[in-house]
Amino acid sequence: MNAVLEREKTRMERVAAADPSAFGFSLDHVDSTGARAGVVRTRHGLIHTPVFMPVGTQGTVKAMTPGELVSLGAEIVLANTYHLFLRPGHERIARLGGLHRFMNWDRPILTDSGGYQVYSLGELRRIDDDGVTFQSHLDGGMRHRLTPEIAIRAQEALGSDIMMAFDECPPYPAAPGMVAEACERTTRWAARCKEARTRADAALFGIVQGGTEADLRRDHAEEIVEIGFDGYAIGGLSVGEPKRDLVEMTEVTTAVLPAGRPRYLMGVGTPEDLVEGIARGVDMFDCVMPTRHARNGFLFVRSRERRGRMIITHARYADDPGPIDEACSCETCRHYSRAYLRHIFTAKEILAMRLLTIHNLHVYLSLMREARTAIMEGRYREFLSHFRSQKEDDECLDG
Amino acid sequence: MNAVLEREKTRMERVAAADPSAFGFSLDHVDSTGARAGVVRTRHGLIHTPVFMPVGTQGTVKAMTPGELVSLGAEIVLANTYHLFLRPGHERIARLGGLHRFMNWDRPILTDSGGYQVYSLGELRRIDDDGVTFQSHLDGGMRHRLTPEIAIRAQEALGSDIMMAFDECPPYPAAPGMVAEACERTTRWAARCKEARTRADAALFGIVQGGTEADLRRDHAEEIVEIGFDGYAIGGLSVGEPKRDLVEMTEVTTAVLPAGRPRYLMGVGTPEDLVEGIARGVDMFDCVMPTRHARNGFLFVRSRERRGRMIITHARYADDPGPIDEACSCETCRHYSRAYLRHIFTAKEILAMRLLTIHNLHVYLSLMREARTAIMEGRYREFLSHFRSQKEDDECLDG
Numbered sequence: 001m002n003a004v005l006e007r008e009k010t011r012m013e014r015v016a017a018a019d020p021s022a023f024g025f026s027l028d029h030v031d032s033t034g035a036r037a038g039v040v041r042t043r044h045g046l047i048h049t050p051v052f053m054p055v056g057t058q059g060t061v062k063a064m065t066p067g068e069l070v071s072l073g074a075e076i077v078l079a080n081t082y083h084l085f086l087r088p089g090h091e092r093i094a095r096l097g098g099l100h101r102f103m104n105w106d107r108p109i110l111t112d113s114g115g116y117q118v119y120s121l122g123e124l125r126r127i128d129d130d131g132v133t134f135q136s137h138l139d140g141g142m143r144h145r146l147t148p149e150i151a152i153r154a155q156e157a158l159g160s161d162i163m164m165a166f167d168e169c170p171p172y173p174a175a176p177g178m179v180a181e182a183c184e185r186t187t188r189w190a191a192r193c194k195e196a197r198t199r200a201d202a203a204l205f206g207i208v209q210g211g212t213e214a215d216l217r218r219d220h221a222e223e224i225v226e227i228g229f230d231g232y233a234i235g236g237l238s239v240g241e242p243k244r245d246l247v248e249m250t251e252v253t254t255a256v257l258p259a260g261r262p263r264y265l266m267g268v269g270t271p272e273d274l275v276e277g278i279a280r281g282v283d284m285f286d287c288v289m290p291t292r293h294a295r296n297g298f299l300f301v302r303s304r305e306r307r308g309r310m311i312i313t314h315a316r317y318a319d320d321p322g323p324i325d326e327a328c329s330c331e332t333c334r335h336y337s338r339a340y341l342r343h344i345f346t347a348k349e350i351l352a353m354r355l356l357t358i359h360n361l362h363v364y365l366s367l368m369r370e371a372r373t374a375i376m377e378g379r380y381r382e383f384l385s386h387f388r389s390q391k392e393d394d395e396c397l398d399g
Numbered sequence: 400m401n402a403v404l405e406r407e408k409t410r411m412e413r414v415a416a417a418d419p420s421a422f423g424f425s426l427d428h429v430d431s432t433g434a435r436a437g438v439v440r441t442r443h444g445l446i447h448t449p450v451f452m453p454v455g456t457q458g459t460v461k462a463m464t465p466g467e468l469v470s471l472g473a474e475i476v477l478a479n480t481y482h483l484f485l486r487p488g489h490e491r492i493a494r495l496g497g498l499h500r501f502m503n504w505d506r507p508i509l510t511d512s513g514g515y516q517v518y519s520l521g522e523l524r525r526i527d528d529d530g531v532t533f534q535s536h537l538d539g540g541m542r543h544r545l546t547p548e549i550a551i552r553a554q555e556a557l558g559s560d561i562m563m564a565f566d567e568c569p570p571y572p573a574a575p576g577m578v579a580e581a582c583e584r585t586t587r588w589a590a591r592c593k594e595a596r597t598r599a600d601a602a603l604f605g606i607v608q609g610g611t612e613a614d615l616r617r618d619h620a621e622e623i624v625e626i627g628f629d630g631y632a633i634g635g636l637s638v639g640e641p642k643r644d645l646v647e648m649t650e651v652t653t654a655v656l657p658a659g660r661p662r663y664l665m666g667v668g669t670p671e672d673l674v675e676g677i678a679r680g681v682d683m684f685d686c687v688m689p690t691r692h693a694r695n696g697f698l699f700v701r702s703r704e705r706r707g708r709m710i711i712t713h714a715r716y717a718d719d720p721g722p723i724d725e726a727c728s729c730e731t732c733r734h735y736s737r738a739y740l741r742h743i744f745t746a747k748e749i750l751a752m753r754l755l756t757i758h759n760l761h762v763y764l765s766l767m768r769e770a771r772t773a774i775m776e777g778r779y780r781e782f783l784s785h786f787r788s789q790k791e792d793d794e795c796l797d798g
Binding site: 062 | 457458459461462463464486487491494495496501502503717718720734735736738739741742743745746748749750752753754
């Protein structure tokens, strides 16, 4: 570890000793690839990075109890401010003691700002320099408004441990000039978010936009760093751009971000995307993929030599007494056959959603733990090249 | 306990000592009301009666894992032969090691014969003296056939601990003569089921029909007892008849059944029905009500003074920080508020189905445990009269 990181770690330890509830981040090791192993400290406990955050959109990670998430080793979940703002309402959750108590989860929660969902789910949205007005599909077209100040107020009401600045996330591909304009607005809104913040015990992360243009990305990252946040997110990716752009834009952005702050690649991705993101110095990830795919009968598998995907409904599994993955230690693989999982999935049983979700989350969370160990042991380059060399194969575990 | 029961208990203990896997039933106590506390012994373990059996139609109790059922204290589950016969097929389950292994449940399983579902779910059914031909909604109108022999073969293939004879269950109200005819056919089929049985380690229960006519019930019970089974079920009730008939027909039937065999009131019912059934000497119950109602947001509640029902979607619960029932010790009531349950139910989250199912099953299973304790302590009459005196009240826990 270099001297700068050493100093920053010492500084964080001093801060933590003075106020154990203060937000902090320290790096335990940086691999020669740039991959980082660190610890994020929040008032609801520690998060060991690199970390995958299961998505609990409406105050529940779909099909899971908090106890199951703890058993799976999840150290933090993400909740969507947009959804909770609309239903049941952030003020109601505040009256009920905050989101942690509401959903019975006592570990850290990261909340997004609602910005992304306003663009992807809101109807008839009208954007102005102050914020966004939109209609929701939930309440018969009632008008709602989100501004940087309202987004922060909502996240503070929820009792978030890590809040996100309210940003503008342009679509891919975007009309000419739109990405630059979104960057400018996101910068102004980021400053207003920082200004609006009243809770010292909740971290606030800034978001870097810039589409797939390296110059815009770099400039915008500098602007956001200039304002100064507890951590930095890379936004506006995983919205349809080519994989190459995802990797390149991540690399361009992390190069500008300060080493001593956590970096979060929003809405990403596949296991491959996570492993590549880590190699570019990313610490945090979230994605609905493992949970949503599970509910569609689509499984991630990783054996020693191969990795791939399995669709549990395939007829070939009807008589198959083996687990999804012989090498997997999750509850589902320890107790249930492919034949049974196929049967209950086909019969539309709730238990199928549960058992498949457990498996997919286990794959994601254990991949992050293995990556962390590899970084700590200084062999992430080897880990990465082994991962890349594994034959990717749909229905790979048939034989 | 009277001398006959004492002798029967001694006999069962002798049988158990000789063959621990043999099916058996012994009575621990018979209350002055006629309520019985007993123990059913199967090769997958003991069942303490009176018992409620959660329904696992397709090889899973909807929304629950086997581990959760064990935590709730379930000692036996019911599986539906009709559904498993059609999908994934009883022969496939046999090849995969039997239903216990298939569904990861190592406690006893009772299977019905498929008869009831043929009548309630099958299409274009044609009944003859040999059996029933029907079409299923699952496979595009393919024809299937169930006979007493096939029903036993299917249940033996599943590895059932307690099999049911294949019966004819007439609807309510039935055309004149139809009930008597169904009784005759059920008797002939019962004898054929007994004849067809090949596994000594699985019990076989006979089913008493007879609609709501006391004479037919009594006569049919005598016919079925004459053939001789390991236990006796009261069928053809809870199909739309008035409550008074349910209680009266139960009473008429149990009066004829031998004391030393378990008695099972099929498809019954509400908590009230169970408590009244126990007072008529019934030992076993099953019903989809607690699990199905949970998935519809409909909860059973019992406080000390009142009992009733609660619909979790009501607006009055939106800000309610209290549990479903202050007096309840289930996981749901210990950790989640009405406000949260209402929110996730309204948002159609799978977790809502899970948490509400846990509560309703806990209400049923703990009611049976309390009834058993009351019988063992010789105060079931008091238990019954307290239960009857409780004010029944929808949304009873509002205040």
